[in-house]
Amino acid sequence: MMTMRCIVVDDEPLVRELLEDHMSEVPFLELVKSCKSALEALEILQEEQIDLIFLDIQMPRLNGLQFLQSLDRPPLVIMVTAYEKYAVESFNLQVADYITKPFSFERFLKACNRAADLFRMMNSAMSAATEKNHDFFVNVEYTHVKIVAADIDYIESLKDYIKIYLSSGTKPVLTRMSLKSIEAKLPAGTFVRTHKSFLVAMSKITAVKRDFVCIGATEIPVSETFRENINKVLKSH
Incomplete structure (x- = not known):
């Protein structure tokens, strides 16, 4: 208490x-x-x-x-x-x-x-x-773009860059940043690492398969290293 x-x-x-x-x-x-x-x-x-x-x-x-x-x-x-x-x-x-x-x-x-x-x-x-209102800014081609955490579906790492996939956007936001750095900006306990290159909003997951989690029709890989993270999400719901 x-x-x-x-x-x-x-x-x-x-x-x-x-x-x-x-x-x-x-x-x-x-x-x-x-x-x-x-x-x-x-x-x-x-x-x-x-x-x-x-x-x-x-x-x-x-x-x-x-x-x-x-x-x-x-x-x-x-x-x-x-x-x-x-x-x-x-x-x-x-x-x-x-x-x-x-x-x-x-x-x-x-x-x-x-x-x-x-x-x-x-x-x-x-x-x-x-x-719900948690937001932050990322640098996109010399412009600071506001990202609302609740709008994020998942994030993909590409070497020195990440792609942020948003529910409200048709194209991902590309910014020079590490997955670890953006994870620190997100509300605690709301995203799950499914793979070394993927971070997924737990509230957006609609289905869980053996090697994938789904957000609607989109399949996001789950690696053996991070499978236990998904098991914990399943147990908590």
């Missing part, structure tokens, strides 16, 4: 201590800082990557709701308050959960699990979007 970096924001020392104790029992939570005011928390957010805030509402100078509304891109938030009356307003601000004091460890853990589920979904969505 992914670790969530957290801060506690509450002006009551006993509540901060209780939250810190509870957090120490949850393996996927990492306490970065315990803050006694929203202004102190603002400083932490400017300096640290924070994934989750445990946030009180009634605090001096700047209350929890005002603090949350002041953030352009707030992390996940679990409200921890003695007042039930702010629940609707809090959920309208997209908080992960709303805990009323006093609360049990079980209720605390339930809120943490809910936040962790949201955190995983957010990260999965971001990873998918990054993979």
Whole structure:
């Protein structure tokens, strides 16, 4: 499970201590800082990557709701308050959960699990979007041409050059580059080496034969050296 970096924001020392104790029992939570005011928390957010805030509402100078509304891109938030009356307003601000004091460890853990589920979904969505939009430039006859990784069917190596075959193109893009160099530019875990001269987009493979993988009607060779790569792809799907 992914670790969530957290801060506690509450002006009551006993509540901060209780939250810190509870957090120490949850393996996927990492306490970065315990803050006694929203202004102190603002400083932490400017300096640290924070994934989750445990946030009180009634605090001096700047209350929890005002603090949350002041953030352009707030992390996940679990409200921890003695007042039930702010629940609707809090959920309208997209908080992960709303805990009323006093609360049990079980209720605390339930809120943490809910936040962790949201955190995983957010990260999965971001990873998918990054993979989908992953692009880079290659040099083609003194011109920099943008290649979108999701558009690549396969890549063929020809000594000092490679041919990049695209779903959207009728002709491959020819550029002076090694297969190893372009592999480093591609999203991890999305392409498979089938042969010393071929790199194939796993999502584009439509069939697997003994000595070939197919992308539609196109057959791409599989050598004995890299056959295990294809076996791993088959086992993972």
